[in-house]
Amino acid sequence: MRLVSIALVACTALIGGCGGPETSQANNSSANISNDSRDVNQASANLEARVSLGDAAKIMHTRHEGMETIGKDFKALHREFDSPAPNLALVRTAAGQIAGLSRQASGWFPEGTGPEVGKTGAKPEIWQPQNATDFSAKLRNFQIAAAAFNAVTTRGDVNAMKARYADLAGTCKACHDKYRTDMHH
């Protein structure tokens, strides 16, 4: 476990620090993320220590609300991008909110916040040791894609926004397909 978290921290530092071969737009987004690499490191530390039941309830509530907000933003964005004239102010607000929540998501999955302690769509596989690297990588991909999408919305190129939005959707789906149950709420 310690080895894994050291590797994670190293990866985080690597991803945050390097941006060489990427485009300027990607540089921009990795810069945004490196400010928050502290949160991500914190999350890998959290994976080791089980949280108390009270804390678990709080975190699961925050996680649920956060995911719901991201979902609502995503639905609103889908409609804007389907429309012939997207409302860019709305797009930017939603993109900013998703990027902000994606950074907070680093703290949403400490061990002890799975289905064994309460109602959640999070599968127990998230906390199986063999999935630790994969889950962290998927969360990280989501954060990078959310920051890249947020960055591209500051400019006026709607097609570029749609492309980053599709990338972002892919990172949501990749994680949900593997680590979320089909829940009804």
Next chain:
Amino acid sequence: MKQPVWDLPVRLVHWLLAGLIAFSWWSVHNHHTDWHIWSGCSILTLLIFRVLWGFVGSSTARFSSFVRGPRTVLAYLRGHWNGIGHTPLGALSVLALFAAVAVQVSLGLISEDEDGIFTGPLSSLVSIDTSDKARDIHELWFNVVLGLIVLHVAAILFYRFRGRRLTKPMITGRAALEPGTQPMRPGKWWVALICLAVSIGVVRWIVAGAPPFGHWTPPS
């Protein structure tokens, strides 16, 4: 001597519909929502085609030949009926199945998934809340479709035990008729092609997000 009772379009629609309903169920439960949406669009194409063929197709395909009032249904139940194609009672089952599938497809057209990643082709015509509600009902309504399918299969088994095989004619299109029964009058192949072109055209139009249907970006 076996004679024609079901034409090729009717049989194709029947088996494609059965296959696509199964595929729709499988794909949406295995994280292939994009395939699920295309499957639904294909089912819509079949439904439109079948409705058109129900007016201009072969004699056993036409609604006018099998949609009958309650008196004929009762007479059939008492054993007073002699003909080919859908029985008066079977016709009710056919209509119920088609109506249930039509409702299911309509709900799917305006639905969106839980995450807002996938939307139905006409979802932009309704609000986000309506799309979410439509998805919930779409999920529940599948049980209605499933119930009618179970009834349909149960009826086929019931007739099978009474000595009538209904599945084979739906595959080969032919059955042994009692003497004096009018065989099927076939439709024209080029009329079937026109119906197919119209149904594909309408669905293509919806998928393209062309007005008046609103705008839609198909899942990539």
